[in-house]
Amino acid sequence: MHPQSHSLRVVIVWRSTILEERTFSQMSSPVVRVGQGDKNDFSVLAPGLPDVFEMFERAPDGYTVRFSDRIAGVMQVDDHDWDIDELVAQDRAWPTGKARTDKGAAQIYEMKLATGDWGRLRLGDVHLFFQVIEGREAVAGRGWASVEMPLVAMVAFAALLHGAVLLTAFLTYEPSAELDGLKAIGGFAEVHVHDVPDPLDEDKLEPPSEETSGKKAGGEEGTFGEPDKVVDSKVPKDDGEMVDEVDPSEVGVNKLLSEARLGQGAIAKLMDTSDGISSKADVAFGGGDDELRVGRGTSGLSIRGVKSGGGGEGQGRIHGLGHIDTGGGPGSGGPSTGAHLDRKEAREVKAHLEKRTPQVGDFCDRGDIRKVVGAKASAIKYCFERQLQRQPDLHGKIIAQWKIGLDGKVMSASIASSTMNSRPVESCIEREISRLRFERPDGGICVINYPFVFTGVQ
Structure with a gap:
């Protein structure tokens, strides 16, 4: 292998989607760092690795790769596939020290890679592919x-x-004979312009004579075509004739209650002069004598009386609303109940939302997260307010968690924890969070944890 004629190709894949791909050559930095910090060449969530980890380092005859015993993966070295555990067990990778990771203390190993060697390391949900390839670049x-x-x-x-x-072309150029005969004429050219009359000039058009106009119609001036045929309408006329004055007694209820109408039919029987409204209403509402009653029994419906009543047999009183009367007296035949509507108290509960300090990843701007969530706060509050109408005592703290992709869209949204334990509210918040759009992260995927505290205020 020619010295410094090799390159390193690294690809970051998340759920079968390539997030980032880079090639490092002799013109690039000799060290490639991977981890969660901003100082890495690839900033990813890497469980089992330090925050800043020098995973690859250029060597004269290839690359040196380093990994910890807290991660899993496979490598192909010398056309043979190896698991990381097999490489360590067969001393193809040797220990170089220990480092602190989020999974505790980890042993660091390293090994040499030549051209054609490749491997795949699993860092949580992210897979890191690498390969040493042949390639020379101009220095x-x-x-x-x-x-x-x-x-x-x-x-x-x-x-x-x-x-x-x-x-x-310059040496073989010969001027044309026709061009030689032309002579340049100096001075000015005289141009003659003739005034051509405009055929549409209205001032010069002659008006038509009277003999060529309407007189030629022979008494039918202004008549075009055959006269229109008059056809009677077949639509029935429902409206009456228009009059200047209307007699109020001849329309509506007045006409119905006039003497001519009361002399016949059911209304006449109810309103005739022999019995009158008093006797008919008394029979319908009161009973046998002249006093109106509300009650149950042989005498019908009466407000007050000594006969059978609606709430029992005996003397009782009518029930009231509000402060008029809040109870009914029992009769001799049975008890009655009263309506206590004046004791009912109206209670209105309003929803209150408090946004706590969010936990933002290394690649997103905290101010942008607060701004976007603040603009959507009314929709998130409505998720709680809608359920609060059914459960006035509903309250609690919900921590929403979501991931922001490299395009600024929400990749997934879920509820990290909840003391409210209301699935309608939680699913509504997940749906609203998934619709948010943020600024594109600078370097990798962001994981956001945002606490919301919901209370009902009377």
Whole structure:
């Protein structure tokens, strides 16, 4: 292998989606770092690795790869597939020290990679693929040694051919005989302009004579075509004739209650002068005597009386609303109940939302997260307010968690914890969070944990 003629290709994959792909050559930094911090070349959630971890380092004959015993993966070295545990057990990878990770203290191992070797490491939900490939790049400062000679020869040949064509055209040029006969005329040219009349000039158009106008119609001036046929309408006329004055006694209820109408039909029987409204209503509401009653029994419905009543047999009183009367008296035949509507108290509960300090990943702007969530606060509050109408005592703290992809869209949203234990509210919040759009993260995926405290205020 030619010294420094190799490169390293690294690909970050999340759920079968390529998030980032880079190739490191002799012109790049000799060390490639992977971890959760901002100082890494690949900033990813890497359980089992330190925050800043030098995973790859360029060597004269390949690359050195480092990993910990807290991660899993496979490698192909010398055309043979190995698990990480097998590489350690067979001393193909040797320990170099220990480091602190989020999973505790981890042993760090390293091994050499040559051209063609590749591997795949699993870092939580992210897979890291790498391969040492053959490739040479021009190095700055080498002058003509870094220039492709075939390209130089092609450019030189094109320039030479172009110059030869121009020289041949210049030497073989002969002026035309027709051009020799032309003579340049000095001075000014005289131009004659003739006034051509406009055929549409209205001032010069002659008005038509009277003999060519309406007189030629022979008494039918202004008549075009055959006269229209008059056809009687078949639509029935429902409206009456229009009159200047309307007698109020001849329309509506007045006409119904007039003497002519009361003398016949059911209304006449109810309103005739022999019995009258008093006797008919008394029979319907009161009973046998002249006093109106509300009750149950042989005498019908009566408000007060000594006969059978609606709430029992005996003397009782009518029930009331509010402060008029809040109870009914029992009769001799049975008890009755009263309506206590004046004791009912109206209670209104309003929803209150408090947004606590969120936990934001390394690649997203905290101010942008607060701004976008604040703009959507009314929709998140409505998720709680809608359920609060059914459960006035509903309250609690909900921590929503979501991931922001490299395009600024929410990749997934869920409820990390909840003391409210209301699935309608929680699913509504997940749905509203999934619709948010943020600024694109700078370097990797963001994981957001945002606490919301919901209370009902009377």
